[in-house]
Amino acid sequence: MIDPSEVVTRVATIRSHIAELTDRSVSIVAVTKTFPVASWRVAADAGCDALGENYAQEVLAKVEEMAPPLPLHFIGALQSNKVRALAPHISLWQGVDRVSVIDEIARRAPAASVLLQVNTTGEESKSGVAPHDLDALHHSAQAAGLSVLGLMTLGPTDGSPSQMRDAFTSLRRLADERGLVECSMGMSGDYRLAVECGATMIRLGSVLFGQRSSSMG
Ligand SMILES: *Cc1c(COP(=O)(O)O)cnc(C)c1O
Numbered sequence: 001m002i003d004p005s006e007v008v009t010r011v012a013t014i015r016s017h018i019a020e021l022t023d024r025s026v027s028i029v030a031v032t033k034t035f036p037v038a039s040w041r042v043a044a045d046a047g048c049d050a051l052g053e054n055y056a057q058e059v060l061a062k063v064e065e066m067a068p069p070l071p072l073h074f075i076g077a078l079q080s081n082k083v084r085a086l087a088p089h090i091s092l093w094q095g096v097d098r099v100s101v102i103d104e105i106a107r108r109a110p111a112a113s114v115l116l117q118v119n120t121t122g123e124e125s126k127s128g129v130a131p132h133d134l135d136a137l138h139h140s141a142q143a144a145g146l147s148v149l150g151l152m153t154l155g156p157t158d159g160s161p162s163q164m165r166d167a168f169t170s171l172r173r174l175a176d177e178r179g180l181v182e183c184s185m186g187m188s189g190d191y192r193l194a195v196e197c198g199a200t201m202i203r204l205g206s207v208l209f210g211q212r213s214s215s216m217g
Contacts, residue, residue, distance in 0.1 A: 001035050001036065001038070001039055001042070001209050001210060002209060002210040004042045004045065004046070007042050007043070007046045007208055007209065008045070008046045008047070010046075010207065010208055011028065011046040011047050011048060011208065012047075014028065014191070014204070014207070014208075015028075015047075017192055017195075018195055018202075021192060021195045021196050022195050022196070022198075024195075024198070024200060025200070026195055026199060026200055026201065026202060027049035027050060027200065027201045027202070028047075028048045028049050028050075028201075028202060028204060029048070029049065029050045029051070029052040029073055029075070029184070029201055029202065029203045029204065030043035030046075030048040030050070030051055030052065030070075030204060030205075030208055030209075031052040031053075031054075031075065031187075031203050031204060031205035031208075032051055032052065032053060032205070032209070033052070033053055033054040033055060033058060033076075033205065033212070034058075034212040034213070035209055035212070037062040037065045037066050039209060040062070040066060040068060040069055040070070041066070041069055042209075043069075043070065043208070044069035044070050046208075048070060048208075049070065049071075050070050050071045050072070050073050050091075050092070050201075051068055051069075051070050051071070051072045051073065052072075052073045052074075052075040052094070052203050052205075053072065053073070053074060053075065053076070054074075054075055054076030054077075055076060056074075056076075056078075056079070056082035056085065056086055059072070059074070059086060059089060059090075060085055060086070060089075063089050068089065071091040071092065072089055072090055072091055073090070073091065073092040073093075073094050074086060074090045074092075074093050074094065074095070075094045075095055075152075075184075075203055076095060077095065077127050078093065078095060078096065078101050079101075080100050080101055080103075080104040083101070083104040083105055083107075083108050083109070084104075084108045087105070087108040087109040087112075090109070090112075091113065092113050092114070092115065092149070093105055093109075093112060093113070093114045093115070094114075094115040094117065094152045094184055094203075095115070095117040095127065095128075095152055096114045096115065096116050096117060096137075096141070097116065097117040097118075097119075097127055097128050097129045097137070098129075098137075099137070099140045102114075102137070102140050102141050102144050102146060103144060105144075105146060106144035106145055106146055110145060111145050111146065111147060112146055112147065113146070113147045113149050114141060114146050114147065114148055114149070115148075115149060115150050115151055115152040115182060115184050116129060116134065116137055116138060116141065116148060116150075116151050116152070117129065117151070117152045117153065117154075118130075118131060118134055118151050118152070118153050118171055118174060119131075119153070120153045120155075120166075120167040120168075120170050120171050121153075121154070121155070121156040121159065121163070121167050123156065123157065125157070126154055126157075128152075128153060128154070131170070131174060134151075134174060134178075135178075138178060148180065149180065149181065149182045150175050150180040150181055150182025150183055150184065150200070151171050151174060151175045151180060151182070151183055151184070152171075152183075152184035152185065152201075153167060153168070153171045153183075153184075153185050154185075154187075155167050155168065155185065155186070155187070155190045155193075155194070161193065164190050164193050164194075165193060165197060167185075168183075168185050168186070168190075168193060168194045168196075168197035168198070168199065169197045169198075171183050171185055171197075171198075172197055172198035172199075175198075181200065182200045182201060183198055183199050183200050183201070184199070184200070184201040184202075184203060185197070185199045185201075185202070186199045186202040186203070187202070187203055187204065187205070188204055188205060188206045188207035188208075189207075191204060191207070
C-alpha cells in the first residue's frame with residue numbers, strides 16, 4: 001500500500017475533479033479489499049466517507065483487529081449464509097440482487113439500508129437484477145422492511161466510453177424514476193464519467209491505494 005500522505009493528496013485531487021463535474025454531493029467509498037486493515041485508518045484520515053469490502057471472511061478478520069473508523073459497506077457478491085456474521089458490522093449493503101439475500105438481511109438486520117444492484121450492461125458475467133425485474137425486487141425489499149436508498153451498478157468491462165455512459169445514465173434514470181436518491185457507480189477507471197452521469201457514491205480502490213497485489217481483487 002502506498003504512503004498515507006499520498007492517499008490524502010489523492011483524495012483531495014479526486015474531490016476537486018468531482019467539484020468540476022457536478023454540484024451533487026458525492027461520497028467516496030474507499031475500497032480496501034485485499035489491503036491490510038491499516039488501510040481503514042488511512043482512508044478515514046484522508047477524509048473518505050465510507051469503507052467498502054467485498055469478501056465476508058476478510059471483513060470478519062479485519063473487524064477482529066479494528067472497529068471500522070467509517071461506515072462499512074459490503075460491496076461484493078453476497079451469499080445468504082454470510083449475512084448473519086456480517087450484520088453487526090455493515091451499515092450499507094450494496095449489491096443486493098436476490099430475494100433470498102433480501103430475506104436474510106431483513107431477518108438478521110431488520111430495516112437495514114440497502115442498494116439494489118442492477119445489471120446495466122447485460123453482460124452475463126455481472127451480477128445484478130435485469131432492469132425489467134427491478135420493480136419486483138424493489139417491492140420485495142420494501143415488503144421485507146428494508147430501507148432502499150438507491151441503486152448500484154458496475155460499468156462494462158473493457159467498454160467504450162459510450163457504453164459506460166449508457167450504463168451509468170440508465171442507472172441514474174432507473175433511480176430517478178423510482179424516487180431513489182443514491183446511485184453507487186464508478187470505480188478507479190471510470191469514476192469521472194459516472195459522476196458526470198449522476199453518481200452519488202463512487203467506489204475507489206486502486207486510484208487511492210495503488211494496485212492490489214492479491215489475485216483476489
Ligand atoms: C474492487 C471493486 C471496486 C474498486 O475497484 P478499483 O478499480 O480498484 O477502484 C469497486 N467496486 C466493486 C464492486 C469492486 O469489487
